[in-house]
Amino acid sequence: xxxxxxxxxxxxxxxxxxxxxxxxxxxxxxxxxxxxxxxxxxxxxxxxxxxxxxxxxxxxxxxxxxxxxxxxxxxxxxxxxxxxxxxxxxxxxxxxxxxxxxxxxxxxxxxxxxxxxxxxxxxxxxxxxxx
Amino acid sequence: xxxxxxxxxxxxxxxxxxxxxxxxxxxxxxxxxxxxxxxxxxxxxxxxxxxxxxxxxxxxxxxxxxxxxxxxxxxxxxxxxxxxxxxxxxxxxxxxxxxxxxxxxxxxxxxxxxxxxxxxxxxxxxxxxxxxxxxxxxxxxxxxxxxxxxxxxxxxxxxxxxxxxxxxxxxxxxxxxxxxxxxxxxxxxxxxxxxxxxxxxxxxxxxxxxxxxxxxxxxxxxxxxxxxxxxxxxxxxxxxxxxxxxxxxxxxxxxxxxxxxxxxxxxxxxxxxxxxxxxxxxxxxxxxxxxxxxxxxxxxxxxxxxxxxxxxxxxxxxxxxxxxxxxxxxxxxxxxxxxxxxxxxxxxxxxxxxxxxxxx
Numbered sequence: 001x002x003x004x005x006x007x008x009x010x011x012x013x014x015x016x017x018x019x020x021x022x023x024x025x026x027x028x029x030x031x032x033x034x035x036x037x038x039x040x041x042x043x044x045x046x047x048x049x050x051x052x053x054x055x056x057x058x059x060x061x062x063x064x065x066x067x068x069x070x071x072x073x074x075x076x077x078x079x080x081x082x083x084x085x086x087x088x089x090x091x092x093x094x095x096x097x098x099x100x101x102x103x104x105x106x107x108x109x110x111x112x113x114x115x116x117x118x119x120x121x122x123x124x125x126x127x128x129x130x131x
Numbered sequence: 132x133x134x135x136x137x138x139x140x141x142x143x144x145x146x147x148x149x150x151x152x153x154x155x156x157x158x159x160x161x162x163x164x165x166x167x168x169x170x171x172x173x174x175x176x177x178x179x180x181x182x183x184x185x186x187x188x189x190x191x192x193x194x195x196x197x198x199x200x201x202x203x204x205x206x207x208x209x210x211x212x213x214x215x216x217x218x219x220x221x222x223x224x225x226x227x228x229x230x231x232x233x234x235x236x237x238x239x240x241x242x243x244x245x246x247x248x249x250x251x252x253x254x255x256x257x258x259x260x261x262x263x264x265x266x267x268x269x270x271x272x273x274x275x276x277x278x279x280x281x282x283x284x285x286x287x288x289x290x291x292x293x294x295x296x297x298x299x300x301x302x303x304x305x306x307x308x309x310x311x312x313x314x315x316x317x318x319x320x321x322x323x324x325x326x327x328x329x330x331x332x333x334x335x336x337x338x339x340x341x342x343x344x345x346x347x348x349x350x351x352x353x354x355x356x357x358x359x360x361x362x363x364x365x366x367x368x369x370x371x372x373x374x375x376x377x378x379x380x381x382x383x384x385x386x387x388x389x390x391x392x393x394x395x396x397x398x399x400x401x402x403x404x405x406x407x408x409x410x411x412x413x414x415x416x417x418x419x420x421x422x423x424x425x426x427x428x429x430x431x432x433x434x435x436x437x438x439x440x441x442x443x444x445x446x447x448x449x450x451x452x453x454x455x456x457x458x459x460x461x462x463x464x465x466x467x468x469x470x471x472x473x474x475x476x477x478x479x480x481x482x483x484x485x486x487x488x489x490x491x
Contacts, residue, residue: 063226
């Protein structure tokens with residue numbers, strides 16, 4: 001009896017540790033989601049800008065707000081800058097995707113492990129009840 | 132009763148505690164209100180955009196406008212707008228372009244369209260979430276009512292054996308009940324419980340007969356019954372001899388007496404609703420077919436593949452009690468799925484079980 005209660009205490013501890021790990025992973029995931037949201041919004045904005053730039057006449061005046069001042073920019077230059085920015089954001093999003101997938105895998109395996117521990121605790125308790 | 136078949140009876144409330152389901156529902160509600168706020172914000176943007184379009188259209192009507200120019204936070208001074216057809220439009224990301232009024236209006240209209248589509252997608256998301264929320268509520272009430280879930284591995288061989296060696300058989304004037312395959316201990320316990328409840332129910336039923344029914348609850352249950360998936364014919368053919376019972380939904384209520392009336396009504400209603408489901412043609416050896424609805428329950432009973440099922444205990448003659456007990460399973464497909472992804476992760480490793488309820 002004593003040994004079984006000790007075992008169940010060990011299992012409880014294990015469960016707690018695993019639960020902590022899991023919550024850490026989940027925190028990472030939610031952080032990842034936030035960053036991704038930010039980038040997605042930026043991507044949308046940049047695409048909008050690109051669309052509008054494409055619609056502008058070639059001789060239109062385009063300015064970029066740098067700090068407090070508007071700096072006149074070449075159309076071609078502005079276009080290239082926006083494209084580059086979009087490329088960068090897409091790459092970043094891809095990177096975030098892959099890390100997210102990693103994290104989710106980790107999360108699932110942790111969940112499974114937790115479930116196993118829970119089952120062991122349950123079976124232990126069931127055994128105790130019978131005894 | 133076949134010892135070779137293992138099955139479990141879990142009360143729904145132990146798998147999804149009512150409080151948990153409630154919590155999940157609350158969380159979904161929060162998500163919904165969040166989305167609604169977003170929609171409102173977007174709507175406000177859209178309105179701003181529309182009024183801006185109007186203003187931009189109007190400005191070039193005159194060569195100049197006398198205005199009050201804001202100066203700091205609190206002060207204004209009189210000024211005059213000239214160049215009324217030249218706009219510096221922010222394209223986003225710090226890019227500005229010089230545009231005429233007409234061109235500006237075009238840009239603004241394109242933006243308005245974008246906002247519209249965003250609102251549309253958000254509304255779709257809200258619809259989904261609302262559906263989810265209603266499901267969680269349903270689960271919560273079902274768990275609170277004490278519905279149990281009966282799971283059993285589907286084993287073709289076993290079921291064949293069963294028909295070869297028919298065990299105790301039971302009939303009763305209206306319902307034939309078969310024992311759900313469950314562990315003996317549990318089973319004995321449940322059986323005794325059912326005895327009590329059956330008696331209670333019988334009494335209550337008589338009293339109930341005259342009373343008005345609680346339609347809302349019932350219709351909810353009925354609708355959940357309607358979700359049960361069609362059973363593939365092949366399955367039925369494989370085990371054609373499994374006897375069926377009339378009232379598939381067996382509800383084993385929790386002891387709380389206050390629920391009794393409601394449950395009874397549901398039980399009755401369920402029986403009525405059953406005949407609407409298509410009856411499989413190949414039902415064999417139903418010793419006492421109580422009514423044509425027997426076929427229907429065979430469908431549900433035999434093959435509904437797992438999940439939360441409603442069980443009603445047979446309300447029939449109480450003297451049959453010791454043997455009369457039908458477990459059968461009703462599937463709530465979407466419920467199950469949602470549950471697993473939605474809230475307390477249902478143990479994923481649990482095998483999809485099949486039931487065949489009727490072994491006698």
